[in-house]
Amino acid sequence: MRTIHVGSRKSKLALVQSQQIIHDLSDQFDDLKFSLDHIVTKGDRILDTTLSKIGGKGLFVKEIELALLNGSIDFAVHSMKDMPAALPEGLLIAAIPRREVPADVLVTRDGCPLENLPEGACVGTSSLRRAAQLLHVRDDLKILNLRGNVDTRLKKLEAGDYDAIVLAAAGMKRLGIQANGVPLAFDAVLPAVGQGALAIECRTSDQDLRDRLSKINDPETETTVRAERAFLKKLNGGCQVPIAAFCTMHTDGSLTLTGLVASVDGKEILKTTQTGTEPEMIGYRAAEILLQKGAEQILAEAAEDSDSHER
Numbered sequence: 001m002r003t004i005h006v007g008s009r010k011s012k013l014a015l016v017q018s019q020q021i022i023h024d025l026s027d028q029f030d031d032l033k034f035s036l037d038h039i040v041t042k043g044d045r046i047l048d049t050t051l052s053k054i055g056g057k058g059l060f061v062k063e064i065e066l067a068l069l070n071g072s073i074d075f076a077v078h079s080m081k082d083m084p085a086a087l088p089e090g091l092l093i094a095a096i097p098r099r100e101v102p103a104d105v106l107v108t109r110d111g112c113p114l115e116n117l118p119e120g121a122c123v124g125t126s127s128l129r130r131a132a133q134l135l136h137v138r139d140d141l142k143i144l145n146l147r148g149n150v151d152t153r154l155k156k157l158e159a160g161d162y163d164a165i166v167l168a169a170a171g172m173k174r175l176g177i178q179a180n181g182v183p184l185a186f187d188a189v190l191p192a193v194g195q196g197a198l199a200i201e202c203r204t205s206d207q208d209l210r211d212r213l214s215k216i217n218d219p220e221t222e223t224t225v226r227a228e229r230a231f232l233k234k235l236n237g238g239c240q241v242p243i244a245a246f247c248t249m250h251t252d253g254s255l256t257l258t259g260l261v262a263s264v265d266g267k268e269i270l271k272t273t274q275t276g277t278e279p280e281m282i283g284y285r286a287a288e289i290l291l292q293k294g295a296e297q298i299l300a301e302a303a304e305d306s307d308s309h310e311r
Contacts, residue, residue, distance in 0.1 A: 003033045004209070007064045007073035010038045011149050013171050017198055018077040020174075021097070024216050032212075037073050039064050061201075065091060068203060075202040075209060080194030080225060081168075085233035087201070094210045095200040096225055098218040100170035102196035102246060103183045104130060107157060108164045111180035114138065114188065121163040124156065128264055128302075130166045132242035133189040135266030150175060170196040190244035190260045190271075193228040197221055220249050223279050224257075230283025231259045235295065241302040242266075247282070255279060259286040261295040264302055270295050 004025075008018035015036070022034045041063045065088055067073045080096065087093070106114050106123075114137065117123075124146030125131055131143040146153055146165055150172065157165050169183060200213050224247040231245045242262035249255055258273045272289045276282045287295075 001031050001033050003035055004075065005035045005037050005073040007037050007039050007067050007076040009041055009064070013150060013175055014077070014079075016174050017079070021077050021198070021200060021216065024097070025212065028215050029212055037067070039067055039073075065201070068201065071203075074206065075200055075213065078199040078201060079171075080197040080199045081192040083194065083199050083201075083229075085229055085236070090204055091201055092204050092210075093199045094202045094213040095215075095217040096222045097198050097200070097216050099197040099221040099225075100173055101183075102191045103169045103186070104189050104191060104195075105167050105169045105172060105179075105181035105183050106164050107154070107167055107179050107181040109157065109180060111182060112164070113182045114164075114184065117141070117164060122161075124153065124162040124165040127166070127192070129192055129242040129244050129262070130189060132262040132264055132266040133244070133260075133269070134166070136262065136269050137188050139266065150177060154179060168195060186246060186258070190258060191246050193232045193243065193245045194225050195246075197225050224249055224255065227255055227257045227279035227283040228259075230280040231257065231287045232283075234284045234287035235261065235291070235299065241299050245283070245286070247279070253277065255282055257282045257286055259283075259290060261290050261298055263298050268294075268298065270298070 006018055006022060008014050018036055025032065041061065061078055061082055064076045068076060068091055069088065119140050120142055122142045122144050123134060124144050126145055126147050134141055135143065144162060146156065146162065150167060153165050153167065156162060172179065202209050202213060227247040228245040232243060235243055242264060244260040245257060247255055247257040254275060254277055256273060256275045258271065260269065260271045262269045270290045270293050272286050274282050274286045
């Protein structure tokens with residue numbers, strides 16, 4: 001039997017996600033054994049700073065990708081929304097299982113919806129994407145940095161540190177968490193690229209493993225996520241800029257993608273919806289339209305702000 005070493009972050013959610021993939025593969029292949037290897041990433045080590053100030057995209061995957069490249073693990077399970085638009089040479093996403101609920105959820109102690117939060121309410125999130133869109137809807141809100149695992153965030157809410165926090169519905173569902181949450185409508189808060197989906201990453205050269213991982217790939221999820229990631233790649237975006245996109249597939253196989261770029265303060269929102277059948281083309285076209293509308297200047301200003309924070 002071949003032993004497959006699976007790389008995963010140590011967070012409860014990451015382990016649950018990795019264990020589910022191992023379970024799914026075990027059902028398919030009885031000649032494989034699996035070892036779950038814990039890897040600590042930069043994003044896990046630095047918890048007192050917003051993501052945009054410590055490097056943005058790649059914070060939760062770089063160390064895991066190094067382990068893949070040096071051969072100490074065979075594949076890794078990532079949250080797709082953590083994945084940079086470009087992967088290191090020698091690695092690829094071999095499978096994208098069926099997507100979980102992609103929405104964000106506003107969690108409060110009493111289930112209060114966004115429109116009923118008191119004026120000046122303190123909302124916890126480390127995501128510039130979430131913060132900008134919330135401020136666009138409610139410019140009176142006070143956005144406070146919130147890092148840590150889901151349990152830690154919920155405890156801080158219960159302790160009264162925040163009036164509300166924003167979590168991904170997919171993570172809550174995978175962890176089996178029941179909380180006083182209200183899903184945020186996409187016209188208010190569009191999800192991150194790939195939100196709700198998992199990325200199974202391995203070495204390009206490991207053809208046997210690639211073939212096996214392909215058995216748990218979901219074609220619809222793969223296609224829609226490809227469109228979203230094409231949008232991200234064209235914008236060269238990361239956590240330093242509020243970028244969002246969500247793509248759906250219709251019964252006839254056609255695709256509809258909505259993409260968004262926002263200023264960090266939420267005062268300016270650029271959005272477009274594109275349809276078609278070729279995922280990369282839709283993603284690139286949506287990005288081009290937003291660049292023509294002024295997204296390039298927003299991206300440049302956000303990058304400049306990020307550089308000044310790093311200095």
